[in-house]
Amino acid sequence: MIPFKFVEYIRQFIDSNGLDTEIRKANINISAELEEFGKIFISVAKQSTSAKFLIPPDETYPDWDLDVYPKEFKALMDDKNRLFCGRDFVFEAIRDFVEKEKKGYFTVIGDAGMGKSAIAAQYVLRYKCPCYFNVFTEGRNKPEKFLASIRQQLIKRYSLQNAETDNLQTLLQKTSEELKGQKLVIVVDALDEVKQKENSNLLDLPQILPDGIYFLLTRRPYNQKTKRLNLSPETHSDELDLRIHKYQILSQEDVKEYLQLFLENDKNDKNKLSNWLEERKIYDDIFIQEVVVKSENNFMYLRYVLPAIANGEYDDLKLSDFPKGLTDYYNSHWDRMKMKDKNKEIEVFVLFILMQSNTSPTCKIITEIIKKKEEFKEVEELEVERILAGWCEYLKEQKIEEEVCYSIFHASFLDFLRKKVELKENRKIFEDIKKNMNIFLYRNDEINKILNS
Incomplete structure (x- = not known):
């Protein structure tokens, strides 16, 4: 558990000093740096033979493995965190909720492509917290799979005893007792993709949480019938809806930052995209301004359109003729593939x-x-x-x-x-x-x- 505390202290230091943006612009992989530091530190500690570095009761040196999320999520995490930027207003809202409440659920709501999964993946990367990413297309969206994964993560992290068959409520209670005043956020992405017949809470999430336990959820918009998250009055909850106007304005700034980052740092397509712009005598700021409008603040749109431009799929179109919004982009590709023939x-x-x-x-x-x-x-x-x-x-x-x-x-x-x-x-x-x-x-x-x- 010591490595995770260390990472938590580092994250608090970075957040409190506003260093996150500088670190990102300097293209520093803070997780990789901490991983490397930890390995060297443990190596030196072992050479010193000092007893103060040993962890009771077994008196062993800590295992400095910060890659704590399950391997099944690694590809998804890598994809979602590539060129991640912005969303500071979301992380500030989550931090405020965790600081204010003793326990609870915080939900990020948004339409498809608004960056919910990327926010979840970035939070896990920053704070090394337990996680589960529901993926409907892979059948990874059932309560029993969620429970098995979270159980394994919590047992590994806190060395929980006799927990191999515990239900979620019992696991969380045992974990709460191990926190000793600390707090733990568990990230669950794409709650709307869960497949569950019963009318109970999705993934059987508890109505009452023990102290120090928080869930960060992401999901698409819901109604009262599809919400399926009934909570006790003593378990507080809050939401941040990315569709709200004030968040749309902030998201637009994040889209601009992402476009600038893509033009400067994307390993695969930045050079080809720069050549495309030069051939058409389009300045970067004009390109960014036009694509921001076309994207409708949808990051999935950017994920598809930018590589498509770089690889010549829109050579026959003017910038003003590009598809607008994600659905329009899908339809445009459908037509280009001549799927009605x-x-x-x-x-x-x-x-x-x-x-x-x-x-x-x-x-x-x-x-x-x-x-x-x-x-x-x-x-x-x-x-x-x-x-x-x-x-x-x-x-x-x-x-x-x-x-x-x-x-x-x-x-x-x-x-x-x-x-x-x-x-x-x-x-x-x-x-x-x-x-x-x-x-x-x-x-x-x-x-x-x-x-x-």
């Missing part, structure tokens, strides 16, 4: 399979599902691979047992696909596809047969 049936099948899958299928499995339709029995895996490559910016690739598996990257794109007429589930052309999906995606023996053939 009659010869796009195989591509429509591929997207439908990804949209409907509760698992992450391989290219081979997607091909086999399509080939079961008599008129497409000659479809080759190479063609499906080419189609997947054409949509790569919207897909997440991950290796499972040495096989590359695919899933929809972001819930906002999944929502977009579900609204497309071409992908409506009740279309007759999908009848065989759905039957074949039941065979290949939900029967483990069939999956293993395909993977090992």
Whole structure:
């Protein structure tokens, strides 16, 4: 636990002295620096043989492992924290709530692409707190998976005894007793993506929290029916809605900062984007001003559009003709891929399979599902691979047992696909596809047969 206290003290020092912006502009990875410092410190402590560095009761040296979040979230964390900037008003609101209340829930609310997951990931990176990221497209959004992950994290962090089968309320009580006056924030992202049939609180979050325990939640806007977070009066809660006008103004400044950071520091596309601007004689400040308006303060829009510009996908458009907002961008890409053409049936099948899958299928499995339709029995895996490559910016690739598996990257794109007429589930052309999906995606023996053939 000592390394985490040290990190907490460092974060307090940085926050109280307003050093966060300077550190970020200097491109300093504070977590990496602290990790390196800790390893050297422990090494020197061991050489000194001084007993004051030993931790009771086992009298061992601390394990300086600051990478405390589960490995399953590492890729997501890295992606969300790349070129992160701004959002100071959000972190200040969270800090004020934690300082004011003895315990409670703080929720960040916003539409798709407003940066909720990035805020959650950055908070975890800064404060090294336990976390869980719900991802609907990967099936990582169920209470039992959440509990298993949080249980493992808390046991590791606080050396909780006889906690292997504890429910969430008991785990939090045991953790509270270990805090000894300190405070712990647990981050839970995308509460709206949770799949849970019962009418209880989402993820079975407790109505009453023990002292010193806080949850930082993120979610899309909700109504009373979908809220599903009933709390005892003694457990306080607060919300920050990114859609509110005053926060929209602050978010606009963050978008400007992100654009400037991208132009200066993005390793993959900054040079290509600079060349694009030079060829068209567009000044950086004009570009930033125009894209801020087009983005509608949506960071997911920026994630897609900036690399697309750098890689020549908008060479035929003037800056003023760029799509406006995330949905307009998705529609623009849909049209550019000519998805309404009659010869796009195989591509429509591929997207439908990804949209409907509760698992992450391989290219081979997607091909086999399509080939079961008599008129497409000659479809080759190479063609499906080419189609997947054409949509790569919207897909997440991950290796499972040495096989590359695919899933929809972001819930906002999944929502977009579900609204497309071409992908409506009740279309007759999908009848065989759905039957074949039941065979290949939900029967483990069939999956293993395909993977090992």
